[in-house]
Amino acid sequence: MDLNQITIESKATVLEALNKLNQIRKVSRLILFVKNQKGKIIGSITDGDIRRSLSLNQDLQKSVEEVCFKGFVHHFENNDFIDLSVYRAQNIKILPVLNNNGTLSRVIDLEITQSTLPLECMIMAGGRGKRLSPLTDTIPKPMLPLGGKPIIEHNIDRLISYGIKKIYISVKYLGEQIESHFGDGSSKGISIEYIWEDEPLGTAGALRLVDKFNSDYVLLMNSDLFTNVNFEEMYLLILKEKADMVVASTEYKVDVPYAVFETKGNKVKAFKEKPSYVYQSNAGVYMLKRSLIDQMTKNEYCDITEVMETLVQDGGKLVYDPILGFWIDIGKPTDYKQAQEFIKHFK
Structure with missing residues (x-):
């Protein structure tokens, strides 16, 4: 402005x-x-x-x-x-x-801005999106239209509403289309820098290609999510818990179609008829200390799950924050169709 x-x-x-x-x-x-x-x-x-x-x-x-x-x-x-x-x-x-x-x-x-988070963010947008072929044969998955604008733009606009002004986008497959669409970010009042992966580096490897992050905590997220995740809640949680990383989670429900026995040896002590179990699963949004990025090896493949596993094994603190709103991972045609139907009712 x-x-x-x-x-x-x-x-x-x-x-x-x-x-x-x-x-x-x-x-x-x-x-x-x-x-x-x-x-x-x-x-x-x-x-x-x-x-x-x-x-x-x-x-x-x-x-x-x-x-x-x-x-x-x-x-x-x-x-x-x-x-x-x-x-x-x-x-x-x-x-x-x-x-x-x-x-x-x-x-x-304050009608537009949700928060003013002192964070920099990287959006992972280099994948091929094979499961969405032929839609992604000529368009990178993050640029598929959803409610009149690309999927990735919904995420960028939400980041902006939380006060995030510096965004890195890791690109590879048809990344030129993403760079052409957003440019340097000035049209949205932010700064966008593109991190080109010569070879696939996993969901965390591109972080190490940034010369220097200027925030103590860095937000990392997938580009193909459609969600109203609360970034401020994640930030306040990582500070409150003095954690090394917080990962957004979504509920995953497993329905067992049979009775499940509780046993001791070969003796049935009790059983539950067709029980349901609810688990917190990885939602593809992470907030981590900058120091964790410094420990990664540059130009080496690294998935964020490896970072999480190493962190837990080394006695670090990893916490999760459940997404209370909506979350759709647009990985398959059925996911894309669900998101297209959902956004018709989205304000």
Whole structure:
């Protein structure tokens, strides 16, 4: 967002403020932030502030400095996690984030932004997608359309809504199409970098090809998921548990069509008629400490399950976070059809 669109000089008139408010787009609330000659934000002004001023006198030539609300709620920039629930409880819709000198650093639209996670992310998008052939004979699986945009774009847009601004995409098969579609990410207000795998490196090997991650924790996810996984919940969990890695999980139910015996030797002690068992299974979304990536060998095949297994064997802490919403792994034609039907009812 161009900050000039939502800032106004303190000496500007109320009429000028009205005209500028009418030009604001793609923001959930019409608001301007008033800055003095040094650029310091001294207040906010909405159409409500202007109406209240005009009800007292009909002077459209008043300066916005006289009309603006000087007790506006704001947050000071520290490039760290911001607990937005504190501001939502105050019914704040637009949160200005100020630099230490009081100038405007950025604004957070709480109607659009779920969180502000200090994370970088890698999306794995290099696979061939053979099970979806012939659909994937000329289109990489992550670019298959779903509800009017590619599968991978649903994931990127969700990452953006959680405040993630730096995304790496590991590509190989028809990766040029992905790179052409998203470019450097600037059209979405983020930075995208492409990691090309000369040879398949597994679900974790591409992480080591990044020169340096700048966040303490890194999010890794499959590109062919359609899910409303809560990334903030995962982040808070890994901090709370002081874990090395958290993996999102989904329930997998096994129905046994026969009676199952509980035995001792050859004696049946009890039995359950056609029982069902529910397991937490890997959902393809991981958050891990950057230090785990540093331990991987560059240009060597590595699956994330190997990292998880080694972590557990070495006494590290691996925790899981169940996805409470929806989750579809689009690996087969039936999965793709299910996702296409589901998104018709998705808002």
